[in-house]
Amino acid sequence: MSGRPTIKRVAELAGVSTAAVSQALNGTGRLSEATRRRVLDTARELGWSPSASAAALRRSRTRTLALVVRRPTDVLGADPHFSELITGLEGELSPRGYGLLLHLVDDVREESALYERLAAGSRVDGAVLTDARADDPRPPLLRRLGLPAVLLGAGGQESQVPSVGLAEQEAGVREAVRHLLALGHRRIACVTGPGELLHTRSRGAAVLAELAGAGLRPVRVVHTDFTEAAAVRATEDLLALAQPPTAVVYANDSMAVCGIGTAQRRGLRVPQDLAVVGYDNLPLGRWLHPRLTTVDQQVRQVGAAAARELLRQVGESQVPDAPLTGRPRLVVRESTGPHTPR
Amino acid sequence: MSGRPTIKRVAELAGVSTAAVSQALNGTGRLSEATRRRVLDTARELGWSPSASAAALRRSRTRTLALVVRRPTDVLGADPHFSELITGLEGELSPRGYGLLLHLVDDVREESALYERLAAGSRVDGAVLTDARADDPRPPLLRRLGLPAVLLGAGGQESQVPSVGLAEQEAGVREAVRHLLALGHRRIACVTGPGELLHTRSRGAAVLAELAGAGLRPVRVVHTDFTEAAAVRATEDLLALAQPPTAVVYANDSMAVCGIGTAQRRGLRVPQDLAVVGYDNLPLGRWLHPRLTTVDQQVRQVGAAAARELLRQVGESQVPDAPLTGRPRLVVRESTGPHTPR
DNA sequence: CTGAAAGCGCTAACAC
DNA sequence: GTGTTAGCGCTTTCAG
Numbered sequence: 044m045s046g047r048p049t050i051k052r053v054a055e056l057a058g059v060s061t062a063a064v065s066q067a068l069n070g071t072g073r074l075s076e077a078t079r080r081r082v083l084d085t086a087r088e089l090g091w092s093p094s095a096s097a098a099a100l101r102r103s104r105t106r107t108l109a110l111v112v113r114r115p116t117d118v119l120g121a122d123p124h125f126s127e128l129i130t131g132l133e134g135e136l137s138p139r140g141y142g143l144l145l146h147l148v149d150d151v152r153e154e155s156a157l158y159e160r161l162a163a164g165s166r167v168d169g170a171v172l173t174d175a176r177a178d179d180p181r182p183p184l185l186r187r188l189g190l191p192a193v194l195l196g197a198g199g200q201e202s203q204v205p206s207v208g209l210a211e212q213e214a215g216v217r218e219a220v221r222h223l224l225a226l227g228h229r230r231i232a233c234v235t236g237p238g239e240l241l242h243t244r245s246r247g248a249a250v251l252a253e254l255a256g257a258g259l260r261p262v263r264v265v266h267t268d269f270t271e272a273a274a275v276r277a278t279e280d281l282l283a284l285a286q287p288p289t290a291v292v293y294a295n296d297s298m299a300v301c302g303i304g305t306a307q308r309r310g311l312r313v314p315q316d317l318a319v320v321g322y323d324n325l326p327l328g329r330w331l332h333p334r335l336t337t338v339d340q341q342v343r344q345v346g347a348a349a350a351r352e353l354l355r356q357v358g359e360s361q362v363p364d365a366p367l368t369g370r371p372r373l374v375v376r377e378s379t380g381p382h383t384p385r
Numbered sequence: 386m387s388g389r390p391t392i393k394r395v396a397e398l399a400g401v402s403t404a405a406v407s408q409a410l411n412g413t414g415r416l417s418e419a420t421r422r423r424v425l426d427t428a429r430e431l432g433w434s435p436s437a438s439a440a441a442l443r444r445s446r447t448r449t450l451a452l453v454v455r456r457p458t459d460v461l462g463a464d465p466h467f468s469e470l471i472t473g474l475e476g477e478l479s480p481r482g483y484g485l486l487l488h489l490v491d492d493v494r495e496e497s498a499l500y501e502r503l504a505a506g507s508r509v510d511g512a513v514l515t516d517a518r519a520d521d522p523r524p525p526l527l528r529r530l531g532l533p534a535v536l537l538g539a540g541g542q543e544s545q546v547p548s549v550g551l552a553e554q555e556a557g558v559r560e561a562v563r564h565l566l567a568l569g570h571r572r573i574a575c576v577t578g579p580g581e582l583l584h585t586r587s588r589g590a591a592v593l594a595e596l597a598g599a600g601l602r603p604v605r606v607v608h609t610d611f612t613e614a615a616a617v618r619a620t621e622d623l624l625a626l627a628q629p630p631t632a633v634v635y636a637n638d639s640m641a642v643c644g645i646g647t648a649q650r651r652g653l654r655v656p657q658d659l660a661v662v663g664y665d666n667l668p669l670g671r672w673l674h675p676r677l678t679t680v681d682q683q684v685r686q687v688g689a690a691a692a693r694e695l696l697r698q699v700g701e702s703q704v705p706d707a708p709l710t711g712r713p714r715l716v717v718r719e720s721t722g723p724h725t726p727r
Numbered sequence: 728c729t730g731a732a733a734g735c736g737c738t739a740a741c742a743c
Numbered sequence: 744g745t746g747t748t749a750g751c752g753c754t755t756t757c758a759g
Contacts, residue, residue, distance in 0.1 A: 050753060092502070300672065402746045441751095
């Protein structure tokens, strides 16, 4: 072939064996600095870099990680995380020559089938699991498949794979509730996600705990499937109560935006008649009218931490055991304020 | 290894050669139905499926396609496309056993470097290029690298790789402008993207053409870098004009939302004082107050069409030559209406 | 300190 | 019709 250069060609041109080339490239063997340089130079000259498939076959390592995302047809909550999470992952993977294989699925069943396929074909070295849930079938599955994994949004101890991100998240929610309490709110409601999701549970618990500290209980905790329609319905139900809440904490910004829209459509003013807190810190929230008060959960950092954990698991050396940096923090803007009905 | 079964094991157990197993699996050889069945059965029994790396090495085909996305740090316009596009791609790739390798980059230069790396390592069979631009360096580059590609948002003829999606997009914009004209608007402005992007150009041209048909010219066409801040600034500038527009057409929903927020913050009512049209049909737009009038550009279909085109290019048979279905269409909601200042 | 040789698991071309 | 053979390009022992 006149095509892509191979290791053989490089070896010939540099006057060494193919093994030497490999060693020079991977810094693995014991080569003299001179030959090492020479090899590397000829390699660059020829524009050669090793075939990923050949290396993968030989090492049984693909340097590829899987990220499976449940298809966000209706789940807008998934969206923002999504790209931020990937940014975080990529930041750690890319410099080390790792790639991210992305797949979209409709549900957990399909997701499991996919892992089976990926493992059977040795297509990836590991997987990032998102949205830990109660009795999550994926950790035991991946364990059985021998596929390294990190679980996002889980506590760590209880699951069978290392996980990252949950414990830290409560802080942001607590801060949000304290903020509302400080503004004088006493009738506070929650519009949250499906109860199976661990982060939904943990955030819910955080809200309850913080309210309990003030001797209060939430007006109501409404579980949704994260769709906009559900957020709208939940908000309408809350506002129709005899004693409606004066503040609502939503499980994500998208739902919070729906909530604001719903309140405004009923002629209510935000925040005077209803205070709204989101979660995610979508860029958009900053420009709405009113600007959205929200919790910045630093998904990007979570992604980076997950990537590091996974890389360490698949045996990548030189990966810092850096803990998750960046705690969630409340971003106070205009959608919260004291309750001052007309 | 007690580990993953190999083709050899399957062959032994089925009492055939490894070649026979391969042929049975790929339906490529000339095997008797009997042995074929037997092989497939033992394979399933052992839970064997071929190693992706080995097959890739042998065929010099990875069954992986690359999607490189410019990092949406500040560019919210990229976000929604992103997941919808991937959904569209995946729908065609997944059933055929193809994977999508996702990479994020900061700019075109970095993107090009990435393609060089991917090609040099034969990591992917092809690439999906997004956001065609004037004098786009990527098509010639990929051509030189011998990497099949599709270009999204380009006309087709002028570029060096097949492309999909641009010509069709003008229709939606034209419809939007006609809608505004029908509502009686005469002072119409545009807040659009960077002039290098072909879709920005083509949509701009479509607006001009449609206005010209009514003997009008846009109040102004403001180019932005798609950031929210720029959208806000552009809107403020427009509203500060001696003769401000009564309607603004934004290049995406995110900017449109910023526009609405900016107008409202100045005490203007949407749509009575300012009509706003977006582009993308983000789920969120439906729930804002007012609900956003926008153009649904059917990115998912574009993604699916792109995937089909690329699969055909990499020699996948059985890929329907289905044209792009789903033209963009205007979704009229509440952010547009006749101009009725107080 | 370096090179030769033996595969990794699979498939495409060939003998039977 | 069916099976055997020869690598794909690389890495990793192991001799030298």
